[in-house]
Amino acid sequence: MIEVDGLTVRYGGVTSLADMSLTFEQGTCGLIGPNGAGKTTFFNVLSGFVRPAAGTVRAFGTDLLAMAHFRRARWGVRRTFQTEQAIEELSVFDNVAMVHEHSGLGGKSRRGDVLDAIAFTGIDVDPESPEAKVRTLGAGQRRLVEVARAVVGRPRLVLLDEPAAGLPDEETSHLADVIRRIPERTGALVILVDHDMSLVSACCATTAVLDFGRLIASGPTAAVLRDDDVIRAYLGVDQ
Amino acid sequence: MRATLERASPVRAGRSLSRPQLIKAAITAALLLFVLLGLPQLMSLYYIDTMTQVAVYSMVAVGLGVLVGRVGLVSLGQVAVLAIGAWVAARLLFATTQPYPLVLLEAGLITMVLGVVIGLPALRLRGLYLALITLMLAGAITVVLATVNFPNGGHGFLGYNGSLVHIPPIRRPSIAASDPAYFRYSVVVAIVMFALVLAHIKTRPGRAWAAIRQSEPAALAAGINTWFYKLWAFALASFITGVAGGVLAGAVHYLYSIDFPTQDSITLLAVVLMGGVYSLWGAVVAALLYQFLPALLNNWGVSADWLIILFGVGVLQVLTTAPAGLADQVPRDLARLGRFLRRQATRQPAATQGSTK
Numbered sequence: 383m384i385e386v387d388g389l390t391v392r393y394g395g396v397t398s399l400a401d402m403s404l405t406f407e408q409g410t411c412g413l414i415g416p417n418g419a420g421k422t423t424f425f426n427v428l429s430g431f432v433r434p435a436a437g438t439v440r441a442f443g444t445d446l447l448a449m450a451h452f453r454r455a456r457w458g459v460r461r462t463f464q465t466e467q468a469i470e471e472l473s474v475f476d477n478v479a480m481v482h483e484h485s486g487l488g489g490k491s492r493r494g495d496v497l498d499a500i501a502f503t504g505i506d507v508d509p510e511s512p513e514a515k516v517r518t519l520g521a522g523q524r525r526l527v528e529v530a531r532a533v534v535g536r537p538r539l540v541l542l543d544e545p546a547a548g549l550p551d552e553e554t555s556h557l558a559d560v561i562r563r564i565p566e567r568t569g570a571l572v573i574l575v576d577h578d579m580s581l582v583s584a585c586c587a588t589t590a591v592l593d594f595g596r597l598i599a600s601g602p603t604a605a606v607l608r609d610d611d612v613i614r615a616y617l618g619v620d621q
Numbered sequence: 622m623r624a625t626l627e628r629a630s631p632v633r634a635g636r637s638l639s640r641p642q643l644i645k646a647a648i649t650a651a652l653l654l655f656v657l658l659g660l661p662q663l664m665s666l667y668y669i670d671t672m673t674q675v676a677v678y679s680m681v682a683v684g685l686g687v688l689v690g691r692v693g694l695v696s697l698g699q700v701a702v703l704a705i706g707a708w709v710a711a712r713l714l715f716a717t718t719q720p721y722p723l724v725l726l727e728a729g730l731i732t733m734v735l736g737v738v739i740g741l742p743a744l745r746l747r748g749l750y751l752a753l754i755t756l757m758l759a760g761a762i763t764v765v766l767a768t769v770n771f772p773n774g775g776h777g778f779l780g781y782n783g784s785l786v787h788i789p790p791i792r793r794p795s796i797a798a799s800d801p802a803y804f805r806y807s808v809v810v811a812i813v814m815f816a817l818v819l820a821h822i823k824t825r826p827g828r829a830w831a832a833i834r835q836s837e838p839a840a841l842a843a844g845i846n847t848w849f850y851k852l853w854a855f856a857l858a859s860f861i862t863g864v865a866g867g868v869l870a871g872a873v874h875y876l877y878s879i880d881f882p883t884q885d886s887i888t889l890l891a892v893v894l895m896g897g898v899y900s901l902w903g904a905v906v907a908a909l910l911y912q913f914l915p916a917l918l919n920n921w922g923v924s925a926d927w928l929i930i931l932f933g934v935g936v937l938q939v940l941t942t943a944p945a946g947l948a949d950q951v952p953r954d955l956a957r958l959g960r961f962l963r964r965q966a967t968r969q970p971a972a973t974q975g976s977t978k
Contacts, residue, residue: 429842455844467839469832480828484844531843 383407384428384446384539384571389437391423391595398423400595402437409565410572412582412589412603416616419592421575422464425541429461430454441539456486458538458570462528462545470517474500474507474527477516481531499534502567503527503560522553529560537570546578558584579607579617591616657808661801669800671916673872676807679908680814680865682893683901684858687818689890690898691827692854693834694743695752697886698759702739702859704766704881706732706866711791711876712772712780721794721871725810728867729860736859737852744848760883771876790874797871807868814861815901826853888932895935897946906948910935 384406391399399420413421426432428439430451439446441459449457460481469477478496483489500512503526507514516527525545532540542561546554562585564572576582582589583603590600593615599606606612661669681703688694710728713719719727742754774789775782782788797806821827829850832840840847870876892910897903910932915925943950 429838431838431841451841452844452846455842461842463836463839463842467836467842469828469835469839471831471835472828476828480832480845481843483825483828484846 383442384573385438385440387438387440389424389427389439390435391420391427391432392435398595399427399434399592402592402595402597404590404597404600406571406573406590407588408571409587410561410574410585412586412606413573413575413592414577414579414582414589414616415592415598418594419616420595421592422543423595424592425461425543425573425575428454428459428539428541430459452484455481456484458485458536459541460532460537460539460570461541462525462532462543464543464547466521466524466528468516468519468524468527468531470515472516474505474512474514474516474519474530477527478530478534482535485535487535495535499530502533502563503530504556505530522549522557525549525553525557526560529557529564533564533568533570537568540564540568540570540572542572542574542576544576545574546576546581554578554581557581561585583607653808653812657805661804666800667920668916669804670872671913673800673804673807674869674912674916675905675908676804676811677865677869677872677908678889678911679905680811680868681862681889682896682907682911683815683818683904684861684865685889685893686898686901686904686907687821687830687854687861688858689893690903691822691830691834692851693747694851694854695748695890696739696743696755696855696858697752697890698739698755698762699858699862699889700881700886701759701762701883702732702736702862703866703869704762704878705735706863707870707876707881708766708771708866709863710867710870714792714870715772715774715780715789721792721797725864725867729864732863732866733856733860736862737856739859740852740855743851743855756883756886759886763878763881763883766878766881771878773875788875791870791876793871803872807872810864810868814864815904817861818857819901821857826850826857830854888929891932891936895932895939895947897939897943897948897950899945900948903946903948906946 386402386404386406389399389402390397402420402424413424415421423432427434428441428446430447430449434447444457446454446457446459469480472480475496478499479492482492482495487495497509497512500507501509505512505519505523505526516524519527529542529545532542545561546557549557558581561572561574561581564570572585574582574585586603588601589603589606591598591606591609591612598615599609599612607617660672664672681699685696685699688696706728709731710724713724713727714721717724739755739758743751746754769779770781770783772780773782774780793803794806797803822830829840829845832843832845833847833850837847840850873880889907889911892907893904895910896905896907915928918925918927939946939950
């Protein structure tokens, strides 16, 4: 469970997150809103890339903001990026193994854990010897490598930042299937940011909506997507 | 689509090598044996001394290659770091009777500590700003060295004898007193340093550096302590450059601060870019360009100053057509030429056959 209380982030004169208070309980939770609403800023606060002006974040009882950014990954905060960031020059195996070797889990289980994560995400490589370099893979596969990096070992909080951006329907549907299974497989809380409402609906039981840094709605996804304020601010009347 | 498989993952070290890797290893071993055993027999003392310098600067280049190619940190202070290594080694060689390998190790370690200090700005700076800071530091080191001078067997902490009489040469290891033997000794030290770099690249630090170079946020999100690994890169590069300085001290016998001008660090970066920052062979190519080419031109009576222009054109060529440097471009283009010639050769008999029918 993540409890966010009074979180405020300012870039100079611009307030990117304004007094955001919210609780993400369990499973896969959606976080939606128009561009510039503060979704990625929220992820950046959780990852430690941005220091908030005010507020607290407690994740499973731990004060997340008190941890150095690289220690948060070791603690179990994992994420993908809006612009996919799988390490091109390394193999699929090394990309995932790298996260494992910095998570403090020890080397004995590494190979098994890494192969499990790769098989779980269904990356199209030899499951016994995933030595293909990431640069040889297509966009959808690289997204899956990022997801495999996020779920390897013992993640506690998985932040997915527009993982389906630019993917064709077939790959998005596979990704949705993978995302849905993450909480069950790892026990982690997943927060999904995406503009694809069918993906959010398919994966998330609950959803929160940000607009200009303010939380304007949260609750069961179906109800949130019917909310008048959400339709006005983000989805539009055609929804 | 099933992506092509490349065997021998760094994490799975210890597995049997694939056929192309075995061939590559065999060629490398044969080449090294030739360099160690055959080359000194074929060359004059002038070129043997030159090749010793090539061995020294290949170490400096491989260290710079780690910073630039692996981590993406541009340092313009490596020649000054080399001077520190040479200074420390010279001082230790005059002041103590320690065995030469121990002196090299100490020179490497002391230079490493200083290199980490130089690397501290790298925790906050990248690109042009880091390059400028390291260049300024190199300038400062050059000024200090010009003031205190290199040790030449004198007394005191600095070991400098200002009277300029009876200056003893910097000693060499007893097993490598002659120039050919010292050349072999330098190559062996260089091989050890290259192996050290390879061991880093293929394991945990290499993966962390690859992540930092591509995306620091992605590296942090993977739990990599980026400042620690950046400093590690500076420490490794400085250690290797310090050892190279120690080898240089024995090679030249007498050291002068004028031999380490600040601008040489810029030329060094240029040749390292030309040679190729992503492969170890690139460092060898860089050292050949930096040391062998000027010696060759000198021998032919051509001014080595022309090389500044040549290196400028070379860097332009490499940056526009081959970012991985000559070490990657030349074998690739030679293979392409080979394929073209084979195609021509098979086409010609077919054409001849066709015309006779």
